[in-house]
Amino acid sequence: MGQAEGDHVLVAAYNRFGAYIGDFRFQPEENTVEPEEPLSAKRLTENMRRLKRGAKPVTNFKRNLFALSSWQSVYTSAFAFIIYxxxxxxxxxxxxxxxxxxxxxxxxxxxxRGWRIQWSIVPGVSEPVEPPKEDLTVSEKFQLVLDVAQKAQNLFGKMADVLEKIKNLFMWVHPEITQKLYIGLWVALICSCLIPYKLMGFMIGLYAGIKFFIINFLFRSCPKLRDKYDTPHIIWTSLPTDPQLKERGGATLSRRR
Incomplete structure (x- = not known):
């Protein structure tokens, strides 16, 4: 019995070891192409609604942060500023x-778990309530599809603008703007090598609080001040998109002719 039990344990250990080694077998990755769904007005509308529902927590948090930095509730912003x-x-x-x-x-x-809790950072800032859905006529459904298509078009356009601006920033399309980023990165590298991390974290934390509660409020309240001294805003608005570059190139060629 002892010999049989020992053989059984060895066989079990060998099988487990073989299964463990089998997990490390390299297999060529299969390039599977997901089938695309046909264009459907109903599907488009439902996807846009899903996107809106999924983005609600993010948009609500962003709305609260904006209200906090804009001092819409003076007591709440002052309390948060002191605590931070x-x-x-x-x-x-x-x-x-x-x-x-x-x-x-x-x-x-x-x-x-079923608790009814509505918590927001700034009192009075809540999610917009959607109107109740009723039975729509054919023309109303058609108009709804047009509205959804317009929102999708504008959303994709804004996303494309952001991606093109980031690409043009890193590809030296606008050398004067990218040079500021390049110098800033070198300064950050030198500071990270010379300044202790504890002191650097302290300085970044204090600057972030002053920037969020004080500087942003001044820039929003005084647009002229923002246009002159808000460097990130100036850099972002000055970055061109690809259509703007094509328009500038076409205008340059027309002037040369």
């Missing part, structure tokens, strides 16, 4: 953000 600057001064900025993330997940857990 105190945390940054003592080096607790990162633990504070982690605690806020844990708090948000805890509230989401309670909401998923």
């Amino acid at each position: 600057m105190n945390a940054a001064w003592h080096g607790w900025a990162i633990p504070m953000f982690i605690f806020l993330a844990i708090l948000r997940l805890s509230l989401n857990y309670l909401i998923s």
Whole structure:
């Protein structure tokens, strides 16, 4: 019995080891092409609604941050500014953000369990309520499809503009703008090598708080000040898209002729 049990254990160990080694077998990756769905007005409308529902948490959080930095609620913004600057001064900025993330997940857990909790950073800022859906006529359905198609067109256009601006920034299409980024990266590299990370984190944390609560508020309230001194805004608005580059190239050729 002892010999049989030993052989059985060896066979089991050999099989497990063989299965473990089999996981490391290299196989050529298959390039599978997903089939594209045919164009459907109903499918397009439903996808846009899904995109809107999925983006609700992000847009709501962005709306709250905008209200917080714009001082729409003076008491809330002042309280948040004092708490953040105190945390940054003592080096607790990162633990504070982690605690806020844990708090948000805890509230989401309670909401998923049926609790009715409506929590926003700034009081009075909430998600827009959609009107109740009713039975639509044929013309209303057609107009709905046109509206969805227009929104999709504008959304894809904005996404293309952002991607083209980023590409042109890194490809030296506008050398004066990319040069500022290049110099800034070199300065950041030198500072990261010379300044201790604890001191650098302290400086970045204080600057981020002042930028979010004070500088952004001044730039939004004074557009002329923003156009002169807000370097990221100036760089972003000055970056050209590919259609703008084609228009400039065509205008240059027409002038030469």
